[in-house]
Amino acid sequence: xxxxxPQLGLIFWQTITFLIVFILLAKFAWNPILSGLKERExxxxxxxxxAKKAKEEMSLLKSENEKLLxxxxxxxxxILKMANETASQxxxxxxxxxxxxxxxQFESAKxxxxxxxxxxxxxxxxxxxxxxxxxxxxxxxxxxxxxxxQLDLVKQYIKETHLN
Amino acid sequence: xxLLKKIIFSLILLTGFISAQASESHSSESTEEFKPGEMIxxxxxxxxxxxxxxxxxxxxxxxxxxxxxxEKNGLVYFMSSEFRNAKREFQGYHLDHHEHIxxxxxxxxxYDLSITKNVASLLLSALILIIxxxxxxxxxxxxxxxxxxxxxxxxxxxxxxxxxxxxxNVIGKKYERYMPYLLTVFFFIWVNNMLGLxxxxxxxxxxxxxxxxxxxFTFIITTFTGNKTYWGHIFNTPGVPLALKPLIIPIEIVxxxxxxxxxxxRLFANITAGHIIILSxxxxxxxxxxxxxxxxxxxxxxxxxxxxxxxxxxxxxxFTLLTAMYFGAAVEEHHHEHEKxxxx
Numbered sequence: 001x002x003x004x005x006p007q008l009g010l011i012f013w014q015t016i017t018f019l020i021v022f023i024l025l026a027k028f029a030w031n032p033i034l035s036g037l038k039e040r041e042x043x044x045x046x047x048x049x050x051a052k053k054a055k056e057e058m059s060l061l062k063s064e065n066e067k068l069l070x071x072x073x074x075x076x077x078x079i080l081k082m083a084n085e086t087a088s089q090x091x092x093x094x095x096x097x098x099x100x101x102x103x104x105q106f107e108s109a110k111x112x113x114x115x116x117x118x119x120x121x122x123x124x125x126x127x128x129x130x131x132x133x134x135x136x137x138x139x140x141x142x143x144x145x146x147x148x149x150q151l152d153l154v155k156q157y158i159k160e161t162h163l164n
Numbered sequence: 165x166x167l168l169k170k171i172i173f174s175l176i177l178l179t180g181f182i183s184a185q186a187s188e189s190h191s192s193e194s195t196e197e198f199k200p201g202e203m204i205x206x207x208x209x210x211x212x213x214x215x216x217x218x219x220x221x222x223x224x225x226x227x228x229x230x231x232x233x234x235e236k237n238g239l240v241y242f243m244s245s246e247f248r249n250a251k252r253e254f255q256g257y258h259l260d261h262h263e264h265i266x267x268x269x270x271x272x273x274x275y276d277l278s279i280t281k282n283v284a285s286l287l288l289s290a291l292i293l294i295i296x297x298x299x300x301x302x303x304x305x306x307x308x309x310x311x312x313x314x315x316x317x318x319x320x321x322x323x324x325x326x327x328x329x330x331x332x333n334v335i336g337k338k339y340e341r342y343m344p345y346l347l348t349v350f351f352f353i354w355v356n357n358m359l360g361l362x363x364x365x366x367x368x369x370x371x372x373x374x375x376x377x378x379x380x381f382t383f384i385i386t387t388f389t390g391n392k393t394y395w396g397h398i399f400n401t402p403g404v405p406l407a408l409k410p411l412i413i414p415i416e417i418v419x420x421x422x423x424x425x426x427x428x429x430r431l432f433a434n435i436t437a438g439h440i441i442i443l444s445x446x447x448x449x450x451x452x453x454x455x456x457x458x459x460x461x462x463x464x465x466x467x468x469x470x471x472x473x474x475x476x477x478x479x480x481x482x483f484t485l486l487t488a489m490y491f492g493a494a495v496e497e498h499h500h501e502h503e504k505x506x507x508x
Contacts, residue, residue, distance in 0.1 A: 002205075002209060002262055002263075003205070003208070003209065003372070003436070004372050004432075005372070006371075006372050006373035006376050007210065007276070007280075007373050008275055008276065008277070009231075009275075009276045009277045009278055009280060009283065010210060010280065010282055010283060010286075010371060010373035010374060011373045011376065011377055012277055013277070013279070013283040013286060013287075014286060014373060014374050014377040014378075015377050017283075017286050017287060017290050018348075018352065018377060018378070018381065020290065021290045021293055021294060021348060021352065022344065022345065022348045024294050024298075025293065025294065025297050025298075025344065025347070025348050026344035026345075026348065028294075028297075028298045028301060029294075029297035029298050029300065029301040030297075030301075030343060030344040030347050030348070031301075031344070032301040032304050032305065033297075033300060033301050033304055033320075033323060034323075034327070034340075034343055036301075036304030036305070036308065037304075037320070037323070037324065037327075039308075040309070043309065
């Protein structure tokens with residue numbers, strides 16, 4: 001059967017030709033094609049990767065921005081609140097101080113009034129004493145000419161004193 | 165496109181070599197009745213000249229070089245047209261009707277290394293492969309960092325398919341070093357299958373010598389790249405009781421050879437069978453000696469031709485896939501028993 005008997009000539013040529021084709025294609029076709037493909041795939045992969053990274057970074061930045069914004073808002077509220085508090089505190093403090101100052105002035109005024117009053121009273125007392133002494137002197141000076149006149153004089157002097 | 169034009173132009177030039185030659189022996193044959201078996205075998209077998217058509221007493225053929233290595237005369241070469249005489253003899257050599265060359269001297273041992281129709285087709289396909297794929301490779305430096313264009317965009321998906329779905333899938337990590345062989349085998353078989361479908365084309369991949377050489381290359385690469393695990397599976401098959409080993413080892417050794425043998429037969433039989441079916445369908449016209457037979461046989465033959473276009477690709481794929489599987493088995497890493505159990 002010729003059909004299933006391999007012929008020497010064709011085996012010979014097939015071996016040589018196939019080897020040559022294989023070597024030439026491996027060196028000048030498959031090697032550049034496969035390395036070119038690999039390179040391109042690597043580039044695509046890297047580009048996709050970096051795009052993904054950029055996207056992630058973007059969203060991170062965005063969320064960070066939002067966070068910052070929220071924080072800023074909170075900070076603002078806090079500051080406002082604090083300012084309000086401080087303002088009211090200052091007002092209250094001022095009020096208190098004014099009150100205490102007023103009280104103090106009032107007290108001191110009161111105290112000085114009392115002092116003055118006391119001093120006045122003491123003076124009155126002194127004056128009264130000295131008057132009494134003068135009266136007594138005058139009485140004594142009159143040397144008690146008559147009882148009635150003496151009495152009248154005393155009465156008169158006392159009257160005068162009361163008037164003072 | 166430019167390249168395609170060049171190829172077509174060369175083919176047209178080639179047909180210029182077709183010479184009409186009177187063949188007395190053929191003319192006597194043509195008066196005989198039509199023998200479909202002979203016709204089919206004539207078409208699927210190798211020949212020493214490239215025969216396209218016979219019109220009347222004239223055969224339209226491309227004469228091919230006859231190269232004979234004789235122990236006595238050394239290398240002898242002449243054109244096959246020299247055999248076109250009544251006795252089919254030249255310089256003491258005779259070409260019989262089964263396309264065998266014999267020496268007229270019994271004692272002379274000769275080796276027929278002629279550029280037969282198949283060899284010529286083989287050289288043509290080699291030329292096509294080298295031109296096409298070096299051109300495609302050129303695109304990769306021109307289009308570096310850019311999208312593929314032209315022929316590159318046609319072949320790239322195929323190359324990527326062979327790489328990803330055949331080599332990477334089947335062989336695994338070490339696929340890269342087998343890629344040049346797998347790609348060469350795939351495109352060699354595909355191109356030659358397609359050339360074989362052309363009218364007047366040679367049935368190269370349907371020739372057992374060609375498929376045998378391809379299978380032997382696969383066998384050699386498998387054997388020489390086989391690792392410890394591969395040989396361990398053959399000579400010390402895991403999970404086999406010692407008593408069975410004397411039985412298993414010969415089976416495994418035979419298995420080493422049946423794999424490439426099946427590759428050889430599968431491609432040869434598939435391609436040859438396709439050619440035989442188409443030729444048989446067309447032969448019906450001549451058997452019935454009626455043009456009306458073509459009403460049935462022609463649609464079938466056209467259908468078969470389309471099927472063969474698919475088979476041409478399919479068989480190239482199958483040969484490459486099985487080759488990759490054998491390579492994969494040769495470089496498969498050792499699996500521990502418990503890993504196997506856990507994976508199932």
